[in-house]
Amino acid sequence: MIEVTEAARHYRTSDGVVRAVDGVSFVVAxxxxxxxxxxxxxxxxxxxxxxxALERPTAGTILVDGIDVATxxxxxxxxxxxxxxxxxxxxxxxxNPRRRIAATxxxxxxxxxxxxxxxxTRRVGELLEMVGLPASVGERYPHQLSxxxxxxxxxxxxxxxxxxxxxxxxxxxxxxxSVRAEVMNLLVSLRASLGLTYLFIxxxxxxVRHLCDRIAVMYLGKVVExxxxxxxxxxxxxPYTRSLHDAVPVADPTVESGRSGRTLTGEVPDPAAxxxxxxxxPRCPIAxxxxxxxxxxxxxxxxxxxxxxxxxx
Amino acid sequence: MSVLEIVDLHAVVAxxxxxxxxxxxxxxxxDxxxxxxxxxxxxxxxxxxxxxxxxxxxxxxxxSGGRILVDGEDLLSLRAAERRTRRGGTVAMIYQDPMTALNxxxxxxxxxxxxxxxxxxxxxxxxxxxxxxxxxVGLPRPERIARSYPHRLSxxxxxxxxxxxxxxxxxxxxxxxxxxxxxxxxxxxxILALVDELRVxxxxxxxxxxxxxxxxxxxANRVAVMYAGRIAEAAPTRSLFAAPQHPYxxxxxxxxxxPTDTVRGPLPQIGGAPxxxxxxxxxxPFEPRCAQREPGCAATExxxxxxxxxxxxxxxPRERWTTAEEAG
Numbered sequence: 227m228i229e230v231t232e233a234a235r236h237y238r239t240s241d242g243v244v245r246a247v248d249g250v251s252f253v254v255a256x257x258x259x260x261x262x263x264x265x266x267x268x269x270x271x272x273x274x275x276x277x278x279a280l281e282r283p284t285a286g287t288i289l290v291d292g293i294d295v296a297t298x299x300x301x302x303x304x305x306x307x308x309x310x311x312x313x314x315x316x317x318x319x320x321x322n323p324r325r326r327i328a329a330t331x332x333x334x335x336x337x338x339x340x341x342x343x344x345x346x347t348r349r350v351g352e353l354l355e356m357v358g359l360p361a362s363v364g365e366r367y368p369h370q371l372s373x374x375x376x377x378x379x380x381x382x383x384x385x386x387x388x389x390x391x392x393x394x395x396x397x398x399x400x401x402x403x404s405v406r407a408e409v410m411n412l413l414v415s416l417r418a419s420l421g422l423t424y425l426f427i428x429x430x431x432x433x434v435r436h437l438c439d440r441i442a443v444m445y446l447g448k449v450v451e452x453x454x455x456x457x458x459x460x461x462x463x464x465p466y467t468r469s470l471h472d473a474v475p476v477a478d479p480t481v482e483s484g485r486s487g488r489t490l491t492g493e494v495p496d497p498a499a500x501x502x503x504x505x506x507x508p509r510c511p512i513a514x515x516x517x518x519x520x521x522x523x524x525x526x527x528x529x530x531x532x533x534x535x536x537x538x539x
Numbered sequence: 540m541s542v543l544e545i546v547d548l549h550a551v552v553a554x555x556x557x558x559x560x561x562x563x564x565x566x567x568x569x570d571x572x573x574x575x576x577x578x579x580x581x582x583x584x585x586x587x588x589x590x591x592x593x594x595x596x597x598x599x600x601x602x603s604g605g606r607i608l609v610d611g612e613d614l615l616s617l618r619a620a621e622r623r624t625r626r627g628g629t630v631a632m633i634y635q636d637p638m639t640a641l642n643x644x645x646x647x648x649x650x651x652x653x654x655x656x657x658x659x660x661x662x663x664x665x666x667x668x669x670x671x672x673x674x675x676v677g678l679p680r681p682e683r684i685a686r687s688y689p690h691r692l693s694x695x696x697x698x699x700x701x702x703x704x705x706x707x708x709x710x711x712x713x714x715x716x717x718x719x720x721x722x723x724x725x726x727x728x729x730i731l732a733l734v735d736e737l738r739v740x741x742x743x744x745x746x747x748x749x750x751x752x753x754x755x756x757x758x759a760n761r762v763a764v765m766y767a768g769r770i771a772e773a774a775p776t777r778s779l780f781a782a783p784q785h786p787y788x789x790x791x792x793x794x795x796x797x798p799t800d801t802v803r804g805p806l807p808q809i810g811g812a813p814x815x816x817x818x819x820x821x822x823x824p825f826e827p828r829c830a831q832r833e834p835g836c837a838a839t840e841x842x843x844x845x846x847x848x849x850x851x852x853x854x855x856p857r858e859r860w861t862t863a864e865e866a867g
Binding site for chain 2: 265266372373402403404405406407408410411414429432433435436437456459469470472473474475476477478479480481482485487489490491493494
């Protein structure tokens with residue numbers, strides 16, 4: 227469903243060329259959920275924008291259901307927009323504050339020539355029901371909704387065009403703990419009932435582990451490790467994935483008190499001046515000489531469906 | 540011995556429809572060298588509690604009852620000028636967004652020194668203590684950092700500067716309002732480790748406000764869980780996670796995916812929403828959503844009772860909980 231090959235997105239700025247995404251490859255099969263994990267500046271949100279053609283790649287190819295995202299124009303671009311939709315962390319970003327929810331959803335239907343008038347009203351009701359909201363929510367404005375309700379509307383808006391793929395960019399990060407569970411459960415049930423393919427972008431390893439079939443970890447514009455959800459989250463191989471695994475606090479004091487107390491030092495370097503060799507080497511606890519000079523390729527591991535970019539694994 | 544003692548604190552916010560009770564009788568104490576995690580969802584009153592301690596409630600909000608004692612002195616009985624001296628002097632705060640506390644037009648060294656001078660530390664001594672404070676929070680080359688403007692620093696460095704500034708006056712109490720929420724996890728890890736070091740080094744009493752139960756599990760000695768302006772449960776961290784005594788704490792813990800699940804079923808949901816503070820029910824505020832409710836729960840609001848290691852505002856002891864819902 228998604229095929230990304232050596233995709234790059236570089237930006238020219240006064241500080242030089244920022245390599246936000248710098249040669250990323252992955253595939254997502256139909257019905258599969260891929261989790262994209264990483265910290266700020268790793269390129270995960272830029273990757274999301276590339277997939278939905280909000281940004282165009284400066285190199286490489288991105289195919290979504292066979293559509294070449296880099297070159298899609300006109301009818302092809304409209305087909306792309308009906309195939310893949312983006313759900314934002316902050317649903318305010320996709321909702322007009324001065325419009326009632328029903329009008330916002332009806333507008334999406336009209337723009338894509340899917341339904342008007344009574345048919346649109348009926349469809350808006352269906353969409354709200356699909357995301358577990360009462361029809362009365364249609365008459366409200368975004369600010370009158372709770373955070374969880376707003377995110378459900380954000381999902382309904384994305385589903386209005388009957389897409390086959392959702393790119394979910396931190397969809398539960400801004401929500402209260404108890405509301406997160408509700409939205410996660412909704413995503414699981416929609417995936418099953420509509421046969422959706424997800425790209426789930428998050429910094430929350432726990433949620434990624436809960437939802438995804440496979441996980442890819444990004445650092446400074448590159449994928450450093452990718453594999454099955456239990457491989458990557460429970461038995462990480464790349465030193466960066468291991469550091470992330472240790473850094474994420476887990477709601478279990480027994481696990482927390484058993485930690486080594488080792489913390490990853492330093493911060494993510496400037497993507498306009500990535501370090502030579504392995505991009506993680508300045509922070510890596512086990513870096514050697516070759517890590518400082520030679521960039522490690524993303525290589526298949528003997529334990530099956532896993533890729534790791536590290537000289538020392 | 541408790542450094543901070545909050546006794547039956549009440550706070551209200553003025554609205555068009557009258558005064559909204561946002562904090563409804565909170566009692567909490569923190570010892571020197573102890574970190575207490577104050578957990579709650581939006582609207583639970585956790586931030587109002589913190590701002591009450593600092594005397595920084597927004598316009599329209601006020602403390603309407605109770606006492607806030609620091610080393611036995613009631614902050615609420617002080618005059619405004621004395622209160623200002625205590626703020627920063629004995630009680631300091633760090634925020635979610637460090638830019639809240641930083642002036643973008645001043646170098647960070649000048650800002651820390653200004654805070655010291657406002658509390659009577661003079662020129663050369665203020666400069667010396669500024670550099671020492673910057674060094675103590677683990678920032679390399681303190682002189683260079685001191686000459687930097689906030690926008691030249693990363694988010695993690697800014698939060699370290701705010702911590703340096705907060706601790707330069709050697710406060711006894713540190714209020715931390717989600718100071719790591721906006722940071723990347725590896726930077727969050729560094730800041731959590733730093734605060735823990737400083738707690739030990741200075742015997743600080745820390746009130747750590749967060750919605751992240753993972754952060755609480757890592758850093759807090761005790762936890763207080765807030766719901767609808769009250770503390771639903773307060774307990775030592777290990778006890779609360781191992782055997783929560785309030786159904787709300789249990790439900791919150793159950794809603795988080797376990798890092799060891801091999802089969803991934805639906806996450807247990809609480810259902811419903813927190814009560815409208817303008818129309819609180821007469822009984823337990825959690826009763827309408829509670830899986831363990833009994834007929835009496837809707838009639839009167841429970842006061843905290845000691846059960847196990849915990850103080851819990853619940854009528855129904857764990858032994859009576861229905862097993863299916865005893866998650867957490």
